[in-house]
Amino acid sequence: MSVFKTLSGTPTSPGQCDDDAYRELYTALYNDAPDAHARAEAFLRQQLALAAGLPCDLPEAPEQLTAWAEQRCADVASEYAAYLAKRKQGGEREYFQNKAHALYFLQRVAPTKVVDGAWLEGMLNHWQDLRFDGLLTTYLEELGKGDPRQNHVLIYRKLLAEHDCDDQQGLDDEHFVQGAIQLAFARCSAEFLPEVIGYNLGYEQLPLHLLISAYELRELGIDPYYFTLHVTIDNVSSGHGRKAVEALLDLLPLDEGRAAFFQRVALGYRLNELGVGSTAVIKGFDLQREVVAMLERKREFGQHMHSDYCKVDGQTVSQWLSSPGKIAQFLGAMERMGWIKRHGPPQDSRFWQLIEGGTAAMFGVFDGYEKQLIHDWIAGDWQGPRQRPAVHRDQPHQADEVAPTDPELKSLQDNLLGQPPARALELLMPWLSAQRHHRPAGLFATRRFVELRTRLR
Ligand SMILES: [Fe+2]
Numbered sequence: 001m002s003v004f005k006t007l008s009g010t011p012t013s014p015g016q017c018d019d020d021a022y023r024e025l026y027t028a029l030y031n032d033a034p035d036a037h038a039r040a041e042a043f044l045r046q047q048l049a050l051a052a053g054l055p056c057d058l059p060e061a062p063e064q065l066t067a068w069a070e071q072r073c074a075d076v077a078s079e080y081a082a083y084l085a086k087r088k089q090g091g092e093r094e095y096f097q098n099k100a101h102a103l104y105f106l107q108r109v110a111p112t113k114v115v116d117g118a119w120l121e122g123m124l125n126h127w128q129d130l131r132f133d134g135l136l137t138t139y140l141e142e143l144g145k146g147d148p149r150q151n152h153v154l155i156y157r158k159l160l161a162e163h164d165c166d167d168q169q170g171l172d173d174e175h176f177v178q179g180a181i182q183l184a185f186a187r188c189s190a191e192f193l194p195e196v197i198g199y200n201l202g203y204e205q206l207p208l209h210l211l212i213s214a215y216e217l218r219e220l221g222i223d224p225y226y227f228t229l230h231v232t233i234d235n236v237s238s239g240h241g242r243k244a245v246e247a248l249l250d251l252l253p254l255d256e257g258r259a260a261f262f263q264r265v266a267l268g269y270r271l272n273e274l275g276v277g278s279t280a281v282i283k284g285f286d287l288q289r290e291v292v293a294m295l296e297r298k299r300e301f302g303q304h305m306h307s308d309y310c311k312v313d314g315q316t317v318s319q320w321l322s323s324p325g326k327i328a329q330f331l332g333a334m335e336r337m338g339w340i341k342r343h344g345p346p347q348d349s350r351f352w353q354l355i356e357g358g359t360a361a362m363f364g365v366f367d368g369y370e371k372q373l374i375h376d377w378i379a380g381d382w383q384g385p386r387q388r389p390a391v392h393r394d395q396p397h398q399a400d401e402v403a404p405t406d407p408e409l410k411s412l413q414d415n416l417l418g419q420p421p422a423r424a425l426e427l428l429m430p431w432l433s434a435q436r437h438h439r440p441a442g443l444f445a446t447r448r449f450v451e452l453r454t455r456l457r
Pocket residue numbers: 116117142152230
């Protein structure tokens with residue numbers, strides 16, 4: 001889809017394209033820029049106008065939603081059963097060609113995953129209204145109710161850190177669209193309540209790609225816990241999927257505003273289709289192209305770092321790296337010289353020996369994802385030893401043991417001293433935002449919020 005990318009709310013024309021507009025907006029919203037609220041609102045209006053042009057598969061009447069959600073879930077279950085049957089008969093992986101491909105996916109959906117739940121942040125303000133209970137519970141569960149082992153954002157951040165793939169330089173602007181929508185809703189849910197409900201309805205339905213991704217990540221030695229967690233928590237019989245439908249039915253007006261409200265719900269629902277979705281990200285991977293693009297990004301930093309004593313195909317490494325567009329040729333030259341022996345064990349290639357290992361000359365130049373790209377590109381058709389499937393290990397520490405000396409936590413605890421419960425809830429709320437809830441003070445605040453909410457109701 002082509003989108004005019006001026007996000008400030010001012011009129012735009014196709015000529016006025018800003019290549020990093022979504023990324024810039026995402027960053028501004030995440031970092032509490034002074035004009036964040038106004039920008040979020042203008043952005044949501046613009047995205048809703050785009051969503052209005054998309055087809056909608058919601059049923060016509062809200063009363064049909066429960067049956068609709070159950071049918072969708074049954075369809076996903078049977079498609080997944082068909083996938084499993086194919087795999088059990090020896091079929092190939094259908095999503096990820098190799099581990100680099102899987103890390104590419106994790107990295108590109110990261111802007112969305114690290115703000116998981118943010119679209120529901122505004123539900124905190126409705127803690128006294130029982131009709132919002134399901135949505136608020138969903139939000140608090142996204143936050144793991146303050147348990148770091150169950151906080152979705154923290155689980156995802158740890159996954160990125162474990163595979164050293166949290167760098168965002170290689171991402172396209174479109175990868176920030178969904179995260180920006182979620183952060184915008186976090187600020188403007190009072191103005192866009194029906195749209196938030198609709199967006200949540202779409203987001204919390206279990207998709208097929210979640211099941212297949214989890215299955216294949218595990219095979220590739222990547223802990224799929226973030227994904228399997230969502231298979232159970234978003235289920236349609238009692239989980240977030242069911243709560244999404246119930247919340248809508250509870251909050252729909254009983255008067256003549258009902259139809260208009262549901263129309264706005266349907267519009268918010270379609271926002272889920274904007275940007276690039278998980279399956280599109282997965283299909284967009286091309287190993288050769290990614291290796292070249294990654295080395296091209298490194299080129300500027302690396303061009304003056306090499307001594308000129310060895311030449312590849314008549315040119316020094318510095319000469320190869322001196323201008324853009326020569327990486328593919330450079331790789332080809334290294335293959336011809338025998339520095340890279342593709343379709344075999346990477347450790348047989350001199351180029352790989354320079355990269356991998358504590359004493360390698362280029363130790364530390366490439367992060368985990370970048371090394372995996374080079375590794376899998378060299379390995380090519382070579383089938384190395386089978387990956388051991390990943391097992392999820394719970395962290396041993398208890399929630400209360402988190403960083404007791406953290407200064408933010410300490411100052412929050414000091415501020416809460418002697419405050420009556422209702423005032424304490426107000427003081428805690430800002431700590432349950434997308435930017436803060438996964439920090440030690442945020443986790444503490446979430447646990448206190450959960451306790452006080454139960455006590456005060
Ligand atoms: Fe989640």
